Amino acid sequence: MKNKDLGFESKVIHLGGDPEPHTGSIMPAIHQTSTYVQKAPGDHQGYEYSRSHNPTRDRLQECLAGLENAKYSIATSSGMAIATLIMHSVPKGRNVLCGDDVYGGMSRLLNRVFSEHYDITFINTTDLAEVEKYLKEKKPYLLWIETPTNPLLKISDIAKIAKLCKKYDSLLVVDNTFMSPYFQNPLDLGADIVTHSLTKYINGHSDVVGGAMMTNNKKIYDQIWFLQNSIGPSLSPFDSWLVLRGVKTLAVRMRQHEINAIQVAKFLDSHPKIEKVIYPGLKSHPHHALAKKQMRGFGGMITFYVKGGMKETKKFLTKVHLFKLAESLGGVESLSNHPAIMTHASVPVEVRKKLNISDNMVRISVGIENCSDLIDDLKNALK
Ligand code: P1T
Numbered sequence: 001m002k003n004k005d006l007g008f009e010s011k012v013i014h015l016g017g018d019p020e021p022h023t024g025s026i027m028p029a030i031h032q033t034s035t036y037v038q039k040a041p042g043d044h045q046g047y048e049y050s051r052s053h054n055p056t057r058d059r060l061q062e063c064l065a066g067l068e069n070a071k072y073s074i075a076t077s078s079g080m081a082i083a084t085l086i087m088h089s090v091p092k093g094r095n096v097l098c099g100d101d102v103y104g105g106m107s108r109l110l111n112r113v114f115s116e117h118y119d120i121t122f123i124n125t126t127d128l129a130e131v132e133k134y135l136k137e138k139k140p141y142l143l144w145i146e147t148p149t150n151p152l153l154k155i156s157d158i159a160k161i162a163k164l165c166k167k168y169d170s171l172l173v174v175d176n177t178f179m180s181p182y183f184q185n186p187l188d189l190g191a192d193i194v195t196h197s198l199t200k201y202i203n204g205h206s207d208v209v210g211g212a213m214m215t216n217n218k219k220i221y222d223q224i225w226f227l228q229n230s231i232g233p234s235l236s237p238f239d240s241w242l243v244l245r246g247v248k249t250l251a252v253r254m255r256q257h258e259i260n261a262i263q264v265a266k267f268l269d270s271h272p273k274i275e276k277v278i279y280p281g282l283k284s285h286p287h288h289a290l291a292k293k294q295m296r297g298f299g300g301m302i303t304f305y306v307k308g309g310m311k312e313t314k315k316f317l318t319k320v321h322l323f324k325l326a327e328s329l330g331g332v333e334s335l336s337n338h339p340a341i342m343t344h345a346s347v348p349v350e351v352r353k354k355l356n357i358s359d360n361m362v363r364i365s366v367g368i369e370n371c372s373d374l375i376d377d378l379k380n381a382l383k
Helices: 008-014 055-067 079-088 104-114 128-138 158-167 218-231 237-247 250-269 288-294 310-319 349-355 371-382
Strands: 072-076 096-099 120-123 142-146 171-175 193-197 211-215 274-278 301-306 335-337 361-365
Touching: 008 055, 008 250, 055 072, 055 211, 055 237, 072 079, 072 218, 079 104, 079 142, 079 171, 079 193, 079 211, 079 218, 096 104, 096 128, 104 120, 120 128, 128 158, 142 158, 158 171, 211 218, 250 274, 250 301, 250 371, 301 310, 310 361, 310 371
Parallel strands: 096 120, 096 142, 142 171, 171 193
Antiparallel strands: 072 211, 193 211, 274 301, 301 361, 335 361
8 A cells, every 4th residue: 555545644653654774663763963974975875964864854754745745845943944945935026925814923024034025915815806916916926825824713715816826827835834734735725835833733742843845846846945955944853753753643633622622612602701702613703614615624723802901811811721821832732822912923013903913812722631621721711
């Protein structure tokens, strides 16, 4: 049986996981080395220097490519590092479009690092007419989207946007961090590049910062690999090994994240001290029908508004016990976050206002703990 024909639950365990040839070790070796001995100048076994290639990172890349149904993958030292490499691939003078609701660090990278070099426009990609209008007008090199977005969990139609991008000769990049490849495969829907913060669901244990991109386009892969090798943010051998270890349980973790999140979302939705809940699995979500069609699940992220303002919201966040107040998401443990002060503080104030990333907004990453414990924790904090 070929690896590509395996089910997802088998792929996460077996892709990149052939026994080590020299020892039969079932777990991959951590090739914690910077360099490789050559028999004669240029006579080596495919490895010269670990910034360029490393056997442990190769195994992880093989696994990640397989999970996104891609031929190629590049793993980097953070999610922002892969975004930086992709942005460096934009030719001089070309424009860039980006979804208006993205991770605060992405907004900072585009607004404060790359805006000097490119004309970057933030657009509402849930509106296909707006997408087409800007593709036509700006003829961008690439359109970058998150779906679901961070933190508003807006859903954009990947297949329809991919078609539009092809029509206007632009690349579509989809940051699939929130869904993980278990729930969504953007390349299958026509995207050119899919990216992940490995820090989140793929590693799943909050002990690594990493990033990756996957693509089926050899030209794009060669270009990003050249930039990775030239600029240097390669994922370390040990972090590659940790992610290979973490990803083995991705399927079971994602299922439990979702089971818990659905119950937590329903609990919050019926609570008198909560103004509004945003979760793609709730019928009240404006893109619920698209979420059902495009994704194989709704994930573990919930955003909601506490009744009151900053004072009440801060009080709630100091009273939760299991939902630890910390940036990040996608680990086995539950986390809570105040986007306006924490993860999205670098989003310009007027944009936060427009998007309603307000003082009473909370984002939670629902972990895989006992769900009654999680609901009790929120109940107590809201009291
Ligand atoms: O943190 P890093 O591994 O560099 O990944 C950046 C990143 C990229 N894309 C998305 C959708 C993200 O959510 C992130 C990082 N986000 C957080 C740290 C957060 O708490 O939202």
